Structures are given as C-alpha cells and as structure tokens.
Amino acid sequence: MNIAHLLQRSALVHGERPALLAGTCLLHDYRTLAARVAALAAHLRAHCGVQPGECVAIFSANGPQYLEALHAIHWCGAISVPVNYKLHARELAYVLADSGARVVCVSAALHDAALAAGADAAAVQVLGASAWEQAAQGAPLALQERAPDDVASLFYTSGTTGRPKGVMQTHRNLLAMTMAYFTDVDDVQPGDAMVYAAPMSHGAGLYNYAHMLRGARHVVPASGGFDPAELVQLAADVGRLSLFAAPTMVHRLVEHVRRTGANVDGFKTIVYGGGPMYVDDLRRAIDTMGQKFVQIYGQGESPMTITALAREHLADTAHPRWAERIASVGVAHACVQVRVVDDEDRPVPTGELGEVVVRGDTVMAGYWRNPEASAQTLRGGWLHTGDVGSLDAHGFLTLRDRSKDVIISGGSNIYPREVEEVLLLHPRVSEVAVVGQHDADWGEVVVAFLVAGEGGAVDDAALHAKLDAELDAELDAELDAELDALCLDHIARFKRPKAYRWVPALPKNSYGKVLKTELRAWLQAEGAGSGA
Incomplete structure (x- = not known):
C-alpha cells in the first residue's frame, strides 16, 4: 500500500x-x-x-x-x-x-x-x-x-x-x-x-x-x-499543539516559559528524542509545563520507533523505580522486539551493558546500493544500532552512549552521558558535552565542554567567546574545584574530567544534535598545534 x-x-x-x-x-x-x-x-x-x-x-x-x-x-x-x-x-x-x-x-x-x-x-x-x-x-x-x-x-x-x-x-x-x-x-x-x-x-x-x-x-x-516565543504564541492561537523536538530545543522552550511565565495550556504533546534528555532537564520541563512530554528512541534505520517513554510513566512519581525509569528511553514499541547483546550477538543478563538490537516491521530494508553494510548492520535478522544500553527486569531500556562515543581511559569504559548528568547539576552549567581526548599515558582522558547558563560563570561576552585557557585563572580554578567536587560526590574518581572548557555554544546540526565529532576534531587539532 x-x-x-x-x-x-x-x-x-x-x-x-x-x-x-x-x-x-x-x-x-x-x-x-x-x-x-x-x-x-x-x-x-x-x-x-x-x-x-x-x-x-x-x-x-x-x-x-x-x-x-x-x-x-x-x-x-x-x-x-x-x-x-x-x-x-x-x-x-x-x-x-x-x-x-x-x-x-x-x-x-x-x-x-x-x-x-x-x-x-x-x-x-x-x-x-x-x-x-x-x-x-x-x-x-x-x-x-x-x-x-x-x-x-x-x-x-x-x-x-x-x-x-x-x-x-x-x-x-x-x-x-x-x-x-x-x-x-x-x-x-x-x-x-x-x-x-x-x-x-x-x-x-x-x-x-x-x-x-x-x-x-x-x-x-x-x-x-524553532523560535520559543513564536511556538508559545502559536499554541495560544492554534491550540492543541504537538511537536517533535530535540532535547536542546525542549531546554530552550522551557527556559523561555520559565523566564516569561507564558501560558502553556495550548500545548498538547511534546515528543522529544534525537539525543540525550538529562534527568535534571526533564524534571524542570515537567515542573514548568506539566505532563505534556513523551520520549522516543529511534534511528533512521528504524524510524522514530525503537522504544518510547510514555507520559503515564513520567507521571507515575509514586512508582519505586520512577527515578530510574525517567532516566531511561522507555520500553519497546508494540511493533518491535528489542534486545541487548554482547559482541557475539548473545543476549546479556538483565542490567548488563551491551549493544541495542531491534527487529520488527519498522526496521529498514537495508542501505541503498550497499549490500555489505546492509548485511553487517542487519546480521541475524536484527538491526544493530551501535548504541550501548541495558534492559531492566520490566523491559525499560537505558542508553549509555553511542559505542563510538565511549571513552576508554586506562582500560576502563567511561560513558559520557553519566558524567554529563552530574555536571548539569551545577547551577552555572546550562549545557555540557563530554568527549575523550587522546592521551599517551591513559589512551584517552575525559574533557568536558560547558556552556554557562544565564547569570553563570562566563557572562562577559568577550570572555564567553574564548576558550577555557583564556579565562581568568582564579575563577577558572575555583570552578574546576567545584565541578571536581560535584563529580566526586556522584561518580567514581576516574570518570571525572581532566579538563573543563567553557565555550559560548556547543556545535549542533540543524536537528539540534550536539556534534561530538567536531569537539573531538577541535581537541585533536589543538593537540597537533601544540606538538602534543
């Protein structure tokens, strides 16, 4: 049809x-x-x-x-x-x-x-x-x-x-x-x-x-x-408005509503996906706009359809595992099966990490004129997503990162999202992206790129347009210490960033997804320029 x-x-x-x-x-x-x-x-x-x-x-x-x-x-x-x-x-x-x-x-x-x-x-x-x-x-x-x-x-x-x-x-x-x-x-x-x-x-x-x-x-x-003020006005004028937005767009919309006190009754449903929605951002969004949110996890290879975190799950604050569930991407869509597998494509035990695979009527036919890539990605009849995650006993999938984004430092795997969730708890941090930088001794070290929020650490426009190395040294050291302490309170010592870089904005594509490849390339070029 x-x-x-x-x-x-x-x-x-x-x-x-x-x-x-x-x-x-x-x-x-x-x-x-x-x-x-x-x-x-x-x-x-x-x-x-x-x-x-x-x-x-x-x-x-x-x-x-x-x-x-x-x-x-x-x-x-x-x-x-x-x-x-x-x-x-x-x-x-x-x-x-x-x-x-x-x-x-x-x-x-x-x-x-x-x-x-x-x-x-x-x-x-x-x-x-x-x-x-x-x-x-x-x-x-x-x-x-x-x-x-x-x-x-x-x-x-x-x-x-x-x-x-x-x-x-x-x-x-x-x-x-x-x-x-x-x-x-x-x-x-x-x-x-x-x-x-x-x-x-x-x-x-x-x-x-x-x-x-x-x-x-x-x-x-x-x-x-995407313009938050325009969307708020459209919601008021048109009514029963639904939209799909990347988490960065949701963040901007929520901050606009918080700042202006705008009426949000005209919004019906905000579906978010395409990148990680951090728990602190999600809590703030629900507190500000109410139970209008649904999360989806999908890829072009299974369009918009691998898992969903329904608004009923987000609203069920009395559930003993609510905090864990809102950090997940929900349960498999009704038309697909989802598994987490090891390197041999064997399902891993509940709670253990592995690659997310999916099969069902939404999974692509393959890649256009590329039978080799199709066979590799669809081997065994399952779409291999390249995402790392775990399933709990009730079928909720929690993603860590893309496999290519995992940082291996001193032989230990570090999942950037875990570090990013912690850094966003700092009141001066508006956005963050964590990547790995090549290091001769450790293989990779953790570097965090941060954007200051309103009234945050880097308000001066001239300073905000420069890298961390050019910031005031005393302020820089103070912030480093605060962020280090925050990390040590929440995650293992080896996962904390070795460097914090304040930037005016994170590079994003037109869909609002942070381009970590650009951040890694930036660090690589910087290292080459310094002779490292």
Whole structure:
C-alpha cells in the first residue's frame, strides 16, 4: 500500500477539515490539499519524467509546500529523498549522485545551491514558485499503487563514520511507524495540530503521516523553524499543539516559559528524542509545563520507533523505580522486539551493558546500493544500532552512549552521558558535552565542554567567546574545584574530567544534535598545534 493513501483517505472522509496552515493562516482543507498533491504528482510524471521507483530529492527549509512535495512524490509512486537543507553543496552532490535523483524540489533560497551541487536546471522544481502553483492546479494523477516492501523514502545518515548511507524505508516501515505513534506515543484527535518547528527532513516530518491519517492540522511556523516565543504564541492561537523536538530545543522552550511565565495550556504533546534528555532537564520541563512530554528512541534505520517513554510513566512519581525509569528511553514499541547483546550477538543478563538490537516491521530494508553494510548492520535478522544500553527486569531500556562515543581511559569504559548528568547539576552549567581526548599515558582522558547558563560563570561576552585557557585563572580554578567536587560526590574518581572548557555554544546540526565529532576534531587539532 502506498503511504500516500493516508492523505487520500482523509480527503475522502474528512475533506472539509483544515489541513495545512502557515502560522495561523489556513491554506488548504484536506480535499484541496489532496487535489493539489495529485496534480503535482501528475506534473512530476508528465513534465519531469519521474517513474515509479525513481528517486526525487527534497532540498528545502521548512515550508507549507514541503508536505505537498513529499506526498506528491509518494503519490506518483516515486521514492522521496529528504535532504538536510544545511548540507554543503559537495554533500548534496554526493546524495544526488548516490540516490540517482534527477529531480530536486527546492525552496527558492536553495535554488542556486542545488545547481552548484550538479542538479539539472530543468529538473529543479522550486517550491511555491509560479510554475509550482500552476502545476498544482492541473489535472490529477491517480494514486499509484506500491507493494508494502517497495522503498518509499531514502534517509541519508549523518556520515560521521564515513560516507552517508541511504536508509531504505519502505511503505510498510512508514505505516508501522505511523500505527506505533497511536499505540505508544499519542492518540491524535481531529482537533490536534502538528507544528513543524524542527526540520521536516528528519523526525518532525515523519510524524506528518499520523496526523495526516487522523485528519489533524499541519502547522508550519511563519519563521519556518524553532523560535520559543513564536511556538508559545502559536499554541495560544492554534491550540492543541504537538511537536517533535530535540532535547536542546525542549531546554530552550522551557527556559523561555520559565523566564516569561507564558501560558502553556495550548500545548498538547511534546515528543522529544534525537539525543540525550538529562534527568535534571526533564524534571524542570515537567515542573514548568506539566505532563505534556513523551520520549522516543529511534534511528533512521528504524524510524522514530525503537522504544518510547510514555507520559503515564513520567507521571507515575509514586512508582519505586520512577527515578530510574525517567532516566531511561522507555520500553519497546508494540511493533518491535528489542534486545541487548554482547559482541557475539548473545543476549546479556538483565542490567548488563551491551549493544541495542531491534527487529520488527519498522526496521529498514537495508542501505541503498550497499549490500555489505546492509548485511553487517542487519546480521541475524536484527538491526544493530551501535548504541550501548541495558534492559531492566520490566523491559525499560537505558542508553549509555553511542559505542563510538565511549571513552576508554586506562582500560576502563567511561560513558559520557553519566558524567554529563552530574555536571548539569551545577547551577552555572546550562549545557555540557563530554568527549575523550587522546592521551599517551591513559589512551584517552575525559574533557568536558560547558556552556554557562544565564547569570553563570562566563557572562562577559568577550570572555564567553574564548576558550577555557583564556579565562581568568582564579575563577577558572575555583570552578574546576567545584565541578571536581560535584563529580566526586556522584561518580567514581576516574570518570571525572581532566579538563573543563567553557565555550559560548556547543556545535549542533540543524536537528539540534550536539556534534561530538567536531569537539573531538577541535581537541585533536589543538593537540597537533601544540606538538602534543
């Protein structure tokens, strides 16, 4: 079944319901949206020559036409290739070449970047341009049937360990992910509204299908992105607002609400994922905004669907293991099985650490044109996530880190998240990222990069823009001592950082995920420059 059937169904059953909004302005109801998508699908087929099973890329910032493009690609039986709009032209060129996408749907501001990446000017479709609007008024194409295991979308990984790989997400994968949203995340109602504040090329965009199926509203902020003040106002004006956000976005939203005292009644559900949500941040978020939060853990290889920590678990403060549960990523989604295994792929005992593996209807078909990587990652019929975690006796999964982020110092494993949780208890610390730095004696040593909070340690703008080595030595030593003492009160001595580096901000991608690879590269370059 073609995943675009969900839009077709809502157009037939709920055609008069509001579907797509730009800010608070209603653009289309479901009947009109489906008609535009069908016409755009006809345009892709007749004008662009797109055939079923061929790839069409979307290289666009958030905008109302993004959903039109995505569903038009599916409607005509093609494969969508959503691309992070912040990629360099060389990175985009690789994705276009690897996927074989001849047609690229772009937002107007990215037109030249697409051409620089080698896209054929005749095959570049500018979202919202006059030609796009004219195509949307044309004759419709009948919805093209696809088999459940046909590829619906190619999601390219971040490529932190080599060239990005195209994750083949099938129509079955996306449909199972959509149903899992209802069973394990949130029961969408017709009056709900999904707001796309995070990039639609990633997790936020994937949640459109659940809201499309239920005939809910889709809201693209006027800014096209994440702005806490704008979101609060949208919640008040639109009501019953749901969103997907990285933990760093949640942190910013919560701090805005705390600072302004804004009313948050218009928010319904905030799904967070894509990185670690620290316990202290989660407690503050619930205290500030109430029980509106749900955590999901997933990967592109099992989109948005490995485990979920439901709001009922977050609200069950009387449970004797509540503190441990809110530090977890919840229990397996209803449509998958989750295990923790050793290096020989044998399940480890309850509570012991190992690699998280998963199987079920959301797990990818494999990597596009990469059978070797597919066989390695899907060996034994299980998706090997590369994440380190443990399962408790009740099925709650607690993640430590990506296996590549584990620090091995003096032969002992140190999990950065454990150290980060402790450092965030310090009142002067707003954000933190812990990485390993090469050391001749210990193999690696622990280094913590910290961002000061409001009224924190590094308020002066000139000082805040410099590294720890350039801070006032007396203040630096005082803070080091405080942070050391905090660590020694909570974790083993060998896990405490050997250096604390205050920075103005942590490097993040457009999804809000901290780029630890950049921090490690920074340290490596610094060491090379000093002759270390």
